[in-house]
Amino acid sequence: MLTDGSIAVQSASEAPFYRAVGDEAEVFRAAAGGGLPVLLKGPTGCGKTRFVEAMAHELGRGLITVAGHEDMTSADLVGRFLLKGGETVWVDGPLTRAVREGAICYLDEVVEARQDTVVVIHPLADHRRELALDRLGTTLSAAPGFQLVISYNPGYQSVLKNIKESTRQRFVAIELDFPPAEIEEQVVAHEAGIDAGTAGTLVRLGNAIRNLDGSPLREVSSTRMLILAGCLVAQGLSLRGAVQSAVVQTLSDDPDVVRALGELADAVLPRA
Known part of the structure; x- marks a missing residue:
């Protein structure tokens, strides 16, 4: 696993250990085949992240994981202009990289991020499968293989930190729990x-x-x-x-x- 701050990129050689409990793997495969986004919900430490890692490996897709936090901005996901060697250059964020590369982008504990940040994913989570890069004045169409996966812990979140219906209804939901x-x-x-x-x-x-x-x-x-x-x-x-x-x-x-x-x-x- 290659890491970069709150971002993790899974290498192709790793084979994560995961034991399915129900039909979660079948549902994920079907969603992946149709390019449908997936919402994972379940308690902290029940294996949501490991499940995504295992499915990405099985499907042969790259995986970019982003840990949600309250200071996360849309630029953290999409990208920003940075000063490098005296020049201003555009640097893709993890979501943009996944869109370009056809990888799985996993937003862990997405409700921790600000609501205006979450709205960025809406065009990627419906039939459009597009990401607007406003600062570049362009829109990216998701490459084949791209899939958006988000997760949250329903029992932990407060009323003020929950997934909006406008977001939730774009996703196929898979509920995970502690295994038998x-x-x-x-x-x-x-x-x-x-x-x-x-x-x-x-x-x-x-x-x-x-x-x-x-x-x-x-x-x-x-x-x-x-x-x-x-x-x-x-x-x-x-x-x-x-x-x-x-x-x-x-x-x-x-x-x-x-x-x-x-x-x-x-x-x-x-x-x-």
Whole structure:
């Protein structure tokens, strides 16, 4: 993965590890075949980004990933004039590059960006498949293979930060969630490089946290979080130490909540 700030470009040689849970891969293939944009929705750390990486690799398409943030402007996506060697030159933004190259452009957590920025993608997300480059006085037609993919976390976003209906209705929606235990165990074991038993214990803890009644947590333990704990174990840290650092302390700063999570972890983890 080649990275450039908030932009990541996937190289053709990588084969991301992903295990399908439902028909998400079939839907994505069909959308890609018709050049249709895709909206991925699901909780933080459930595998949305990895899913896009895996599908881009399977389809043999380039992938340009952009992390959405509140300071993102339309110029960050489309491009801008920059001063280079005493001359003013136009530099394509990641969205423009994807349009020209026929790549997949993945806008991660797109609702974090300003609304006027999101509007830029509308002509690309309908029958026009065009990108207006106002500063160049021209309009680009998307090259064959171009596909727009956006994602967001419905449970995390506030009313003020949500996808407008005018945007949403341009997309084919795919809902992702944390995978069933048996699949999540495979993912954690593979990604962290740990044995199946340890991965199974981490997944049981993750599900116990997700199923807490009246949980005060804003976010629950994600698959990504369990993988991080597994990576610590793979580096020689004890399972309890890994869980404390990668799960318990990460989920909350409230002493009472941290204490309760620690007690839950003690109940789930095997006794030393």
